[in-house]
Amino acid sequence: MPAIPLAWSEAQRLHDPAAEIWVGVRTPAVEVSARADAIRLSLEQAGHPVVSATPPAERALLAVHDRTLIDFLAGAWDRWERSGLPQDPGQDRVVPYFFPHPGLLGTLAPALPVATWARTGQFAFDTMTLIGPGTWEAALGAAGAALTATELVLDGAPAAYACCRPPGHHVTRSAYGGCCYLNNGAIAAARLLEQLGGPVALLDVDAHHGNGAQTIFYGCAEVVTGSVHVDPGAGWFPHFLGFAAEHGEGEGEGANCNIVLAPGSGDAPWLGAVDELVDWARGCAPRALVIALGVDAAAGDSESPLRVSAVGYRAAGRALGLLGLPTVVVQEGGYDLATIGALVRETLAGLDDGLAAAAAGATRVRHG
């Protein structure tokens, strides 16, 4: 099989979050464009062809996000700059300070705040996810990469990889956070659903729960969502959801699967969970697969307590490939610049192996 193509957008470089604000403290950003550069270098050296991403059609974004969120994100930086906030009080990134908490409002719907500095809290669910001058353009670039990879698969490639940066899997229909602005994986899944019919499986192996896709598709049977991640009950992001008891609701009842892992889990328990997720997805009889590939479960990554090796990531790629489905891979987390490229490369190599084995098995069945 030819090497899995890599969809790439130069616009990802325009996003410089500069910092994260965590417990009120401004700490250096870890979601930086050097992540994407390291991945691209590693994949190019391994012979993966690079395909330039085309900008996304707005309707592809509106398939999974509210118009109000899109409009907010598109204009957030310009409004912030025009308001003079970078000079007084000296905040050079868009950041929330006040949130329309259900406990604040009771039964009232929130009013649209007039103050620029109040508006952000309507759309941001954390303080870590800052918006600067090029953030929106980069988020569009990442979504465009996801859609370009999706079109490659719809055109017949067995698999395609989108080097999405900023990542997307924490974004819901109406709110952003977790260093994410647009849900690239959900956008890809919606496009596959539109073209191929359902169900489409969206499986997330980032170290953190894929809360965005879960919430977007929670009442939907046509996109089945699953996530293997460090247990939020052990104190990890996203804290408020991501538990094993969340199975979906209404028509989506049974169409969500969370498998949680204890901090410190290494290859054996993590791969056991990935195999369990793959078996669950197989039972849903999907027509296509989106993999939300975070490599921050790796040992040595600063952002999670899981201890997965590169060998483990390769085995996970193979297990996912054995589903034998048209597969779009979107990049999520992974913050260790020294290893991120090799981890993605190994996962794609495993995916290639698994897809080839699945195709050979299918051929044997047809002839046998």
Ligand SMILES: [Zn+2]
């Ligand atoms: Zn993560």
